[in-house]
Amino acid sequence: MFTVEQRDAVRDRLLSLAGGDAAIVGAAVTGSHAVDGGDRWSDIDLVFGVEGSLETSMRRWTELIYRDFDAVHHWDLPAGPAVYRVFLMSDRLELDVGFVPAAEFGPQGPSWRTVFGHPAPEKDVLAPSRRNLTGLAWHHALHAGVCIRRRRWWQAEQWISALRGQILALACLRLGHPTSYAKGAHLLPAEVTASLAGTLVRVLDEAELVRALDAATSALTTEISLVDPALSARLAPVLAAPPAGNDHAGST
Template sequence: MYTPEERERVRRELIAAARADPRIAAAALTGSAAVGREDRWSDIDLAFGLSEDSQISSALDDWTARMYEEHGAVHHMDVRSGTWLYRVFMLANSLQVDLAFAPQGDFAAKAPTFQLLFGTAPERPSTPPSAEQLIGWAWLYALHVRSALARGKLWQAEYMVSAARDSILAAACRRHGVPAAEGRGMDQLPDAVTDPLRDA
């Protein structure tokens, strides 16, 4: 298990490497560290704006090699969101490092957890789902629970129950003014909201 000191050292080295990489026009600290909420279990989240779209492929190759050769990565996976590519690395000491690469024209704050380190980035927060959309998904999932049970598909039914619960809790997060994405605010909800869902 990594220590906070090891995490800070790796992050410092990655930021220094980003500053030295002529392809990277801007960089930001994202995630919990960007808003002072980092704890013992937090990972490293960095986002890079590439000066030219054509440089993303070579930057990915070079940064992937760096993560394996210099920081002990043992595996990685990619997650895409629009023009952004998030390369998620798992290090041998269990530290997760998320490096996001985006064209400079699309490099912008997508959430409040965005602290610009160098370069420029306009604020373009993404629009979270509305309460109406979340409740709509909840009842749609609930209907699918019924049909999955009728077909004897118990695992699919369980999946749909969990998805319905997640949508209900996300709507409650919006109502109570806490983060709704990825369950980040669910533990801040009042017991009166979460208690009825504990056995769901």
């Protein structure tokens, strides 16, 4: 496991190398280190503004990171004009390097600290839509029920877990906390999270999955009722009803 000193040394060396790369016209630290300094387990998040071909710069930097920083694997996460190349190091350190065209180099939110270069003005970041979060939640609830009827225990558990994630996101949105990846879940009051404990699947059998799904749909309609009681009243009887039929064929 990497130490704080090792992680910080890697970050500082990468930024120094970026400063000497003619194709890198801007660099920024993002993520927790740009806001509150992170903690013992925080990874490295960087963004490079690239003049010229992204593909060429990404290839050169990938070779460098494997050669000089002992990377063992990487994968890409496209995000608009940027590509975030995510590396795993041999000491379990995660390194995320965003490569973005120079003209698009700039903050996408508050988690940004410019190291060098001239970033474009910050773009407005759209808040997640309550309507979409709610829609995903009832979608997941329906599919969980169907998977239980099809006796697909693992798939049903996956949908119940996904439903719980949407409930957490809705609660975080209501209370002004981060909504993605449960980043604001630890900030939720106990009365919110306590009701979700019952949504955890303890064993993969039909009775337990039905119990957990019932707890999740109840928690969902309770959460929705705090903002939109009429919608909660419309959804509750639909989600409480068992899925029709007992067809084990087909797919969700």
